[in-house]
Amino acid sequence: MNEKTLPCSEAQLREIAAQWPTPFHLYDEKAIRANARRFRAAFAWNKGFRNFFAVKATPNPYLMRILQEEGFGADCSSLPELLLSEKVGLPGEAIMFTSNDTPAEEFVKAKALGANINLDDISHIDFLEKTCGLPELVCFRYNPGPLKGGNAIIGKPEEAKYGFTREQLFEGYRRLKEKGVRRFGLHTMVASNELNPQYFVDTAILLFDLIAELKDTLGITFDFVNLGGGIGIPYRPEQTAVDVEFVGEGIRKAYEEHLLAKGHPELSIYLECGRCITGPYGYLVSTVRHLKHTYRDYVGMDACMANLMRPALYGAYHHITVVGKASAPHDHVYDVTGSLCENNDKFAIARELPEIVPGDLLVFHDAGAHGHAMGFNYNGKLRSAELLLREDGSVVQIRRAETIEDYFATLDFSALPDFR
Numbered sequence: 539m540n541e542k543t544l545p546c547s548e549a550q551l552r553e554i555a556a557q558w559p560t561p562f563h564l565y566d567e568k569a570i571r572a573n574a575r576r577f578r579a580a581f582a583w584n585k586g587f588r589n590f591f592a593v594k595a596t597p598n599p600y601l602m603r604i605l606q607e608e609g610f611g612a613d614c615s616s617l618p619e620l621l622l623s624e625k626v627g628l629p630g631e632a633i634m635f636t637s638n639d640t641p642a643e644e645f646v647k648a649k650a651l652g653a654n655i656n657l658d659d660i661s662h663i664d665f666l667e668k669t670c671g672l673p674e675l676v677c678f679r680y681n682p683g684p685l686k687g688g689n690a691i692i693g694k695p696e697e698a699k700y701g702f703t704r705e706q707l708f709e710g711y712r713r714l715k716e717k718g719v720r721r722f723g724l725h726t727m728v729a730s731n732e733l734n735p736q737y738f739v740d741t742a743i744l745l746f747d748l749i750a751e752l753k754d755t756l757g758i759t760f761d762f763v764n765l766g767g768g769i770g771i772p773y774r775p776e777q778t779a780v781d782v783e784f785v786g787e788g789i790r791k792a793y794e795e796h797l798l799a800k801g802h803p804e805l806s807i808y809l810e811c812g813r814c815i816t817g818p819y820g821y822l823v824s825t826v827r828h829l830k831h832t833y834r835d836y837v838g839m840d841a842c843m844a845n846l847m848r849p850a851l852y853g854a855y856h857h858i859t860v861v862g863k864a865s866a867p868h869d870h871v872y873d874v875t876g877s878l879c880e881n882n883d884k885f886a887i888a889r890e891l892p893e894i895v896p897g898d899l900l901v902f903h904d905a906g907a908h909g910h911a912m913g914f915n916y917n918g919k920l921r922s923a924e925l926l927l928r929e930d931g932s933v934v935q936i937r938r939a940e941t942i943e944d945y946f947a948t949l950d951f952s953a954l955p956d957f958r
């Protein structure tokens with residue numbers, strides 16, 4: 539069980555909503571920092587440990603700065619994400635560049651920043667070398683294929699487009715060695731929103747054994763192993779959060795038994811979690827516009843799937859608090875909808891909630907990762923503002939809401955009068 543609470547009092551939430559028009563995303567700085575510290579502490583046994591926050595989860599420089607202060611790096615997979623990390627002031631070693639189907643310009647930028655470059659395919663060795671020369675350190679992304687069981691969101695590894703096969707890894711590192719590369723990393727990312735803590739320990743064991751074998755076969759040692767992201771969060775109240783201390787301790791034991799005991803020197807453990815770092819500490823706050831009673835009872839919000847796409851995209855559950863009515867009987871059944879002309883624009887289907895009236899404030903929980911970031915402009919919908927609840931209780935806007943001018947910014951109307 540996990541309790542779905544608000545980051546501030548109901549009175550303060552109403553004050554915030556009076557000052558900034560809904561919908562908006564609200565992030566809880568104090569909780570993000572506390573969680574980041576707990577996360578780091580679970581791996582404090584490893585000297586080089588770092589979590590590279592997956593920028594795609596919440597690409598906001600203010601949140602990235604908070605995480606930088608907590609010792610986190612950034613995991614990037616596009617040029618804009620690299621540029622964002624540069625603007626935040628992250629040094630190269632705090633950036634992991636994990637892309638696929640990568641354009642040359644992204645390798646050029648990643649190399650210029652001194653980022654850790656993680657190759658998705660064996661053919662990218664030559665591509666990278668031709669594009670900008672091989673860096674001092676190269677990492678490969680491993681796809682264990684049938685050796686690792688699947689996970690619901692990311693699917694079976696052998697059906698995933700990412701990474702090297704096992705055979706390609708041996709061949710790839712051999713070629714790097716021939717080309718004079720002396721420092722190596724190994725990466726995998728096989729799960730998404732996984733709640734079983736043992737899954738991450740098992741993934742670590744798989745990689746440690748592989749590293750020991752690569753060392754024995756090729757005579758190379760590794761600077762780091764990146765175990766990827768994918769630690770899930772309990773979106774439903776009846777689910778349980780991943781015990782990060784269990785994961786940290788399990789990986790420590792595996793590290794000693796499967797790596798150090800086999801004669802590999804100390805290496806750095808990296809993770810690139812996004813969801814579990816900010817997800818539970820972000821809230822989408824929205825106001826009820828209309829109630830509609832037809833074959834079902836509908837609640838129409840001022841937010842829509844452009845502000846939080848996960849329910850429409852994956853049928854994902856996001857817990858809802860009706861502000862001021864959390865302890866009222868949940869004796870009504872509603873579809874909670876947005877205004878987009880898509881019937882899957884529903885935050886919840888047949889959800890038991892207290893009686894709702896127009897003007898009620900609804901809070902959608904666990905929207906702090908893969909929430910605002912997935913926004914889009916289909917149907918002329920605009921992305922909302924992002925607000926930060928500071929540790930002292932004050933609120934600052936860390937991204938303004940989009941305007942109609944933003945929506946039209948890519949169009950040039952000046953040629954239209956003469957256009958036939």
Ligand SMILES: *Cc1c(COP(=O)(O)O)cnc(C)c1O
Nearest residue numbers: 592636767768769810811812813
């Ligand atoms: C999306 C992604 C992550 C982050 O995943 P979370 O589920 O947010 O932890 C990490 N690494 C790669 C390569 C990704 O694509």
